[in-house]
Amino acid sequence: MITRWAVGVVAALALAGCTSGNPQAGQAIAVGEPGKPAVITTTPADGAVDVSPVEAISVAVANGELEKVALTNPAGKQVKGVLDGATWTASEPLGYGKTYTWSGAVRGDDGERVELTGDFTTATPSSTVHASLNVADDRTYGVAMPIKVTFDPPVTDRAAAERRLTVETSVPTEGSWAWLNGGAAAHWRPKAYWKPNTQVTVTAKVYGVDLGDGAYGDEDVSAEFTIGRSQIVKADTKTHRMVVIRDGKKVHDFPASYGLESDRRRVTRSGTHVVMEKYRVKAMTNPTFGYSDVEVPFAVRIHNNGEFIHGYADSMWAQGKENVSHGCINLSPANAEIYFNSVLTGDPVEVVSDVPLGEFDADYGDYYDWAIPWSEWQKKSALVG
Known part of the structure; x- marks a missing residue:
């Protein structure tokens, strides 16, 4: 006797046995879309001209x-580059005024092989601008050291230039760029003196x-340097003394003679x-006052208009009593040597007298930076507003 349950099983088996033998009984049939053809994108576009040689250069495929x-x-x-599956990116800058040509091959998802072709041309400068730094690698500077980037010839698009200038510090340091020297140079200084032992990296990626009127930067420049100990000179023309303060402590108090008031x-x-x-020895010449090639020992320049701290034995009678020099700070040769041996480029010399520094001093290429109030300094940035 066959039960209803048994009959149902037989029927189900019979139904299964009716499927095709290719593929095997019970196997699903995969039905997918055919692969899509490759789509190639080059950056810049094929035939582009006046391309910046530092623009992102790449080719990508979808x-x-x-x-x-x-x-x-x-x-x-x-050109050197990095290939990463569906993307290739140039890893070095290109040259000026050159046509670059793409070649290669792409394999699409549809299995078809497509040739990579095309070209573009980089910009040809009307002229080039050279940027130079006043600081150098592996040097140590004083806490008032400004960073100066000089452009030769001067740039007309200061904002474009300033966007390419960066200063990185090992400790947080508030600072700003300002354009001085008739626009030929951008200076960067901190709001207050540098903190000792700060590591600094300055880069001009120009x-x-x-940089204006079709003039392009000819090369990037950079430097890594260190800020040393704090040493500040307090020079008072009324007391006729020159005090040296190192890391917050007075280490010297020298009698001095300043410029004739x-x-x-x-x-x-x-x-x-x-x-x-x-x-160590400097020959001083000033035709206005009738002297030439007067040699003085241990001369430290603090101004391009002829102001030095130096030794001068002939004025020792006045040092600590009267101001008789032609603008320099006179010390005895022995005291001048002590100061000379301790000094770093970038050390501040804070002078108190009746005649202030004027902004015209920037025309001498001086580090006039600290004579400008911070609020005014910031306004000299090309990116303000």
């Missing part, structure tokens, strides 16, 4: 994969950048000067 890529200059040299041309001007350079 619905496929790059098999090989080459970007070649007119001399046949291939290559490939239109009865002649405004000779007075030592008031304000924060910055040490610029030093000489």
Whole structure:
């Protein structure tokens, strides 16, 4: 006797047995869309001209994969780049005024192989601008050291130039760029003196950048340097003393003679000067006052208009009593040597007198930076507003 349950099982088996043998009984049949053709995008676009040589240069493919890529200059040299599956990106800057040609191949999801072609041309500058720094790698500077980027010739698009200038510090440091020297140079200084032992990196990435009127930067420049100990000179023309304060402690108090106050041309001007350079022996010449090649020992320049701190034995009778110099700070040769041996480029020299530094001092290429109030300094940035 066959039960209803048994009959149902047999019927189900019989129904299963009616399926085709290819594919095997019970196997699903995969039904998918055919692969899509590759779509290639080059940046910049094919045929582009006046391309910045530092613009992002790449080729990318949708619905496929790059098999090989080459970007070649007119001399046949291939540009270095990184290939990552569906994207290739140039990893070095290009040259000015050159046509670059794409070549290579792409394999689409549809299995078809497509050739990579196309070209573009980089900008040809009407002229080039050279940027130089006043700081150098692996050097140590004083706490008042300004950073100066000089442009030769001066740029007309200061905002474009300033956007390419960066200062990185090992400790948080508030600072700003300002354009001085008739627009030929951008200076960066902190709001207050640098913190000792700060590590600083300055970079001017101006290559490939239109700095105005079709003039492009000729190369990038950078430097990594250190701010040293704090050493500040307090120079008071009324007390006839020059005090040296190192890391907050007074280490020297020298008798000094400053510029003759009865002649405004000779007075030592008031304000924060910055040490610029030093000489063990310096020949001083000033035709206006009738002397030439007078050698003085241990001369430390604090102004390009002839102001130094130096030794001078002939004025020792006046040092600590009277101001008789032609604008320099006179010390005894022995005291001048002590100061000379301790000084760093960028050390501040804070002078108190009746005649202040004026902004015209920037015309001498001086570090006039600290004589400008911070609020005014910030307004000299090309990016303000």
